[in-house]
Structure formats: C-alpha cells, structure tokens
Amino acid sequence: MDFLQTLFFLLLGGATIAGAYILIAKPERGNPLAAALLCAMFSAYTAVQIAQEGVVMFFTNHSQNLTGIQVWWDLAMLVVIAFFFIAPRARAVDMNLWLWALLVLPTASIGLLAMCARLFYLERAQAGTPTA
Helix, strand or coil, X not given: CCHHHHHHHHHHHHHHHHHHXXXXXXXXXXXXHHHHHHHHHHHHHHHHHHHHXXXXXXXXXXXXXXXXXXXXXXXXXXXXXXXXXHHHHHHHCCCCHHXXXXXXXXXXXXXXXXXXXXXXXXXXXHHCCCCC
C-alpha cells in the first residue's frame, strides 16, 4: 500500500470515528477543533494529490464515464445542500455567507469543514462555553 492509499484509509478512519461520536455522544454543539482537524487532514491529502497528479485530474476523473459524472453531480448537490443547511446558523452568528460561498463552491468539503469550524467556534463563543 502506498502513501496515498494509507492516507485515504486514515482519513476514512477519522471520518468514521467522527460519525460514531455524533451518533453515540449526541453533541448539541459542533466541535470547532474536530472540524478544523478534518479540514486540515483533507486539505493535506488534496495537496498531495494535486502535487502528484495536478488539478486537471479532478476533471479527468469525473468526466471519463457515467460513474465519474454521477460522482461529480453527487458532490455538487452535497455541497449545495450542506451550505443550505449551514447558512441559517452562520447568519445567526454574523458570518459573511458570500465570502464563505466563494471558498466553499470551488473547494467543496474543504471549504465546508473550514466554515463549520468557524461556525462552531462562534456558536460556542456566543454561548460562553469553551471552544475545544
């Protein structure tokens, strides 16, 4: 198994742990540190991918066949739906949605995770609870 495959499984494991935590612990507020760490890990994985294969591979990978195109549309819909559900909470803590949209739309999950980290931080700050 090469470095990228190992990194993929580490990210998958981290996402699984985060999902299990959400289901079992039932937190009422998001954890800004967890969102920031997931954003950093996925950003690092993406940076390695771009360094090795280039940005064009994103488009090549998602346009070679119907499965790739389906995954592309699935990702696009996921980003829009997630942004739709996050937006009211972000407005409530005075986040600039236009600026966040400029980050989220081209970067998808990376931007969404960064936005969630900031949102969770601001929500905790408003509530007066510790941010980590």
